[in-house]
Amino acid sequence: MGSLVSKQIQRRIDILREEKALFDLNESCGDEFPGCDYLPSDRKNWMAGLNPKRVPINKIVWPGTHDSATNEIGIPCVSRPFVQCQSWSIYDQLVRGTRVLDIRVQEDHRVCHGILLSYSVDLVIDDIRRFLSETEYEVIILEVRTEFGHKDPKDFDKYLVDQLGEYLVHQDEDVFQKTIAELLPRRVILVWKPRNSAHPEAGGPLWSEGYLRDDWVDTDLPLTKFESNMKYLSEQKLISLRNYFYRVEDTLTPQADSLVMCVRPVTDQIRGFGRLFISQCFLRGFANRFQIFSTDFVDEDFIDACIGLTYARIKGKASKC
Numbered sequence: 001m002g003s004l005v006s007k008q009i010q011r012r013i014d015i016l017r018e019e020k021a022l023f024d025l026n027e028s029c030g031d032e033f034p035g036c037d038y039l040p041s042d043r044k045n046w047m048a049g050l051n052p053k054r055v056p057i058n059k060i061v062w063p064g065t066h067d068s069a070t071n072e073i074g075i076p077c078v079s080r081p082f083v084q085c086q087s088w089s090i091y092d093q094l095v096r097g098t099r100v101l102d103i104r105v106q107e108d109h110r111v112c113h114g115i116l117l118s119y120s121v122d123l124v125i126d127d128i129r130r131f132l133s134e135t136e137y138e139v140i141i142l143e144v145r146t147e148f149g150h151k152d153p154k155d156f157d158k159y160l161v162d163q164l165g166e167y168l169v170h171q172d173e174d175v176f177q178k179t180i181a182e183l184l185p186r187r188v189i190l191v192w193k194p195r196n197s198a199h200p201e202a203g204g205p206l207w208s209e210g211y212l213r214d215d216w217v218d219t220d221l222p223l224t225k226f227e228s229n230m231k232y233l234s235e236q237k238l239i240s241l242r243n244y245f246y247r248v249e250d251t252l253t254p255q256a257d258s259l260v261m262c263v264r265p266v267t268d269q270i271r272g273f274g275r276l277f278i279s280q281c282f283l284r285g286f287a288n289r290f291q292i293f294s295t296d297f298v299d300e301d302f303i304d305a306c307i308g309l310t311y312a313r314i315k316g317k318a319s320k321c
Contacts, residue, residue, distance in 0.1 A: 008259045011220075015258075018223035019269050022276065031275035033282050035312030039304060043097035046307050048137040050314055052180035058239045059313045062141060063306035064100025064294035065093055066251050069111040073118040081262040082254070083113040085296040091127035097303035100141040100247070100292050101128075106150040109159075113147070121153075125163045132167055132187060139169075139180055141245065141292070143212055145193035152197045161205050164188055168205040173243040212292075214247040220255045222270040226277065233281070236289045247292035250274050250302075267296040274302045278309060287318065 040046040047055060067085035074080035086093065090101065103124055104112055111118040121144075128140065144160065146152045153159070161168065167188040169175060175183065192200055193209040200206035215232035219225050229248050236246050252267045260266055274295065281287040290309075295302050312318040 007257055011255070011257060012259055015221060015269065018221050021223045022226060022270075022273050025280075026273065026276045029276075029279065029283060031273075031279045033275070033279045033287075033309060033312075034318040035308035035310070035315075036275065036279075036305065038308035038311045040097070040307050043300065043303060043307075044095045045135055045138065046097055047099075047139060047180055048135070050311060052137045052184070054314055055180045055310075057139070057178055057180070057183070058176045058242075058291075059310065060099075060139075061290065061306040061309045061313070062100045062245070062292040063098050063298070063303040064102065064141070064247065064292050065098050065298045066102055066249055066294045066296050067104065067113055068093065068098075068101040069103050069118055069121075069124050070113050071118075073111070073113055074116040079116055081264065083116045083263065085113070085251075085263055085267075087297055089127060090124050091131055093298060094127070094131040094138075094140070096298075096300060097307060098298055099139065100294060101143065102294065103142070103144045104147040105144060105153060105156070106147055107153055109153050109156075112150065114149075128164070128188070137180055137184070137187075139183065139187045139189070141189045141191065141212065143191045143193065145209075146195040148195075150195070152194045156194070157192055157197065157200065157206055160190060160192060164190060165205060170205050171200060171202055171207045171211070176243050211244045212247065213244055214249060214292075216249065218253050220252045220258055220260075220266050220269075222252060222273070225252055225270055226273065229277065230280065230284065230286065233289050234284070234286045238288050239291055240288070245292055246289070247294055248277070248290070250277065250293060250295040264297060271295060271297065271302070275305050278305060282318075 070085045105121050106112045109121050169186040169189045191212045192206040200208045217228040252270050254261045254266045281290050
């Protein structure tokens with residue numbers, strides 16, 4: 001028992017030390033980058049505001065959310081704090097500017113995170129369709145996967161196509177070089193990641209998992225996650241040369257040997273350093289690899305940072321990016 005307590009105390013010391021290191025880095029280097037002071041006049045229509053004819057898909061910095069549909073998961077004040085990663089609904093996330101969604105499902109079509117359940121995926125689709133009906137030029141990357149340890153919903157690929165078919169951008173590597181305007185009226189890039197079912201085929205309405213990649217680092221240590229994200233990003237091809245999306249997850253994960261097991265206080269130890277990460281991408285020469293940036297408990301400042309860098313790229317203000 002004494003050994004466990006000692007390890008937990010040491011881990012807390014390590015976390016605070018790493019968090020201080022990020023504060024010090026921010027203090028010494030700052031968190032400014034091209035477009036950092038740009039504020040969209042309308043987050044709901046921020047892609048439209050950048051002129052869809054001049055916005056290539058591969059130059060967008062996509063603000064995303066991790067475990068996007070967990071705002072009502074579990075039991076409030078009982079199990080929810082241990083698995084909830086977002087406080088806004090899917091519709092509210094989209095209206096506020098989020099453009100990449102991470103949806104986990106199980107066999108009965110319910111959204112889940114591990115063993116805990118949320119609402120039916122039908123509500124997610126309804127929110128997406130509502131948002132698309134209210135906008136003209138906003139493009140969404142929708143990732144749907146069967147959660148680890150669960151079975152694929154039966155004929156789920158057909159369900160997704162039936163629900164969103166009119167909006168789906170078909171799997172085609174040429175998409176990365178096109179502008180938003182060239183995709184219209186199709187505005188959803190839907191990546192379906194089943195566990196046992198057949199994977200989407202080239203040319204079809206759904207995209208296979210190889211087109212949305214990331215390197216998940218399972219840790220609650222903020223500097224460790226920050227530097228690991230930077231390392232993996234540095235190993236990617238330039239955005240102009242690759243035919244897949246690459247995601248950086250600005251998140252932390254509660255660990256079994258930690259004193260703190262609730263998601264919010266753990267992930268908050270890195271959430272405030274999103275702008276620092278983008279700034280460091282420029283200082284270290286990796287900004288031309290940066291593409292999708294996802295977080296827990298997304299807020300407008302995080303979204304604005306991604307939109308601002310997109311603006312700088314489109315206006316030619318982000319050299320080598």
